[in-house]
Amino acid sequence: xxxxxxxxxxxxxxxxxxxxxxxxxxxxxxxxxxxxxxxxxxxxxxxxxxxxxxxxxxxxxxxxxxxxxxxxxxxxxxxxxxxxxxxxxxxxxxxxxxxxxxxxxxxxxxxxxxxxxxxxxxxxxxxxxxxxxxxxxxxxxxxxxxxxxxxxxxxxxxxxxxxxxxxxxxxxxxxxxxxxxxxxxxxxxxxxxxxxxxxxxxxxxxxxxxxxxxxxxxxxxxxxxxxxxxxxxxxxxxxx
Numbered sequence: 451x452x453x454x455x456x457x458x459x460x461x462x463x464x465x466x467x468x469x470x471x472x473x474x475x476x477x478x479x480x481x482x483x484x485x486x487x488x489x490x491x492x493x494x495x496x497x498x499x500x501x502x503x504x505x506x507x508x509x510x511x512x513x514x515x516x517x518x519x520x521x522x523x524x525x526x527x528x529x530x531x532x533x534x535x536x537x538x539x540x541x542x543x544x545x546x547x548x549x550x551x552x553x554x555x556x557x558x559x560x561x562x563x564x565x566x567x568x569x570x571x572x573x574x575x576x577x578x579x580x581x582x583x584x585x586x587x588x589x590x591x592x593x594x595x596x597x598x599x600x601x602x603x604x605x606x607x608x609x610x611x612x613x614x615x616x617x618x619x620x621x622x623x624x625x626x627x628x629x630x631x632x633x634x635x636x637x638x639x640x641x642x643x644x645x646x647x648x649x650x651x652x653x654x655x656x657x658x659x660x661x662x663x664x665x666x667x668x669x670x671x672x673x674x675x676x677x678x679x680x681x682x683x684x685x686x687x688x689x690x
Contacts, residue, residue, distance in 0.1 A: 451492040453518035454679070455509060457525040457630050458497055460669050464676040465495050465524075477511045485516075489683035494518065498630045502547070502599055505633030513641040520576075521645040523634050524675050526652035526668030527597065530610055531625035534593055534651050536660050536667050539584070539674065540626050541577055541594040542647035545570045545635045548600035548613055548627070560617040563636070569596075570635035573644045576682075580648060583681040590674045595625030597647065599632025607656035626651065648675055 456462040462484075469488040477483055483496040494516045498505035509521065527540050534540065546569045547561040559568045577594060584592045598618070604610045604627060614624055631647050638645040652668030653660045660667070 451494060451516055451518045452683075453509075453512050453516065453521045454488070454493055454495045455505075455512070455521060455523055455634060456497050457500060457628075461525040461672060462495050462497060464672050465493070468676065468680075469493060469495065477515065478508070481508060483512065483516075489680040491683045491686070498634065500603075500629050502601055502630055502633035502636075505630035506637045507633075509634045509637035510640065513637060513643055518643065521634065521638050521643055522679060523631055523645060523647040524649060524672065524679075525628070525630070526650045526664075526671075527626040527628040527631075528604070528664075529626045529651045529654045530607070530614075531593075531595065532654065534625060534654065535591070536651055536654060536657075536664070537590065537671060538651045539590050539592040539671060539678075540597075540649050540651050541572075541580055541592060542597040542626075542631060542649075543572055543577060543594050543623075545597045545599055545631050545647065546618060546621065546624065547632045547636070548598045548617075549602065566636060566639065570632075570639050570645075572646055576644070576646050579682060579685060580646070580678060583685065584678055587677065587681065589678060590671060593625070596621065596623045597631055598624050598627045599629065599635075600627055601629055603629060604655055605658070605661065610655055627655070648678065650675065
């Protein structure tokens with residue numbers, strides 16, 4: 451089984467519409483998970499809502515209950531690399547946790563949780579497969595890079611630059627931020643489950659004019675993401 455997890459119900463609407471739904475499950479007393487098949491693969495589909503903490507909890511419950519062998523995180527990110535554009539697709543190579551400071555405990559880096567890694571990395575083969583398929587499909591512009599996951603929606607470029615310059619100055623390539631992928635990646639690391647984060651760029655931090663339509667722009671790209679994931683599933687099926 452593969453877990454497809456978005457942030458909001460709109461992020462997973464494409465998958466709910468296209469999948470062959472067999473049942474709807476409930477976890478944590480009220481959180482819905484949709485079970486069925488999509489492009490020939492058994493899937494469970496759900497959301498995290500906003501917050502790395504909630505994302506880690508919901509992902510952990512799903513990993514424990516459904517035992518997926520792959521987690522695919524969809525939705526949207528906010529770019530801080532000015533060469534990225536609203537509506538592009540973003541593929542996370544590594545994820546760092548922002549606003550996590552346990553350095554007084556000892557030999558820990560900023561953003562590192564005790565007994566956890568400094569960063570979380572996606573599967574290289576999955577990244578290469580998605581890039582290749584996207585090119586073949588002549589889909590949207592896709593870039594890969596590093597993602598910083600925080601629990602705050604930043605609209606001020608100076609604020610996010612401060613975090614990066616003071617705590618991640620030695621890390622080259624942080625190109626985007628979001629508020630939930632870090633929790634998903636941490637849970638996947640804990641359960642030793644591979645993950646992919648493929649999201650749309652809904653907004654470039656500091657471009658205030660894009661805040662008017664950033665939700666719509668993020669959602670418009672979900673069709674392209676769904677088509678890529680379908681192609682990935684078909685490719686995986688060819689090698690089963």
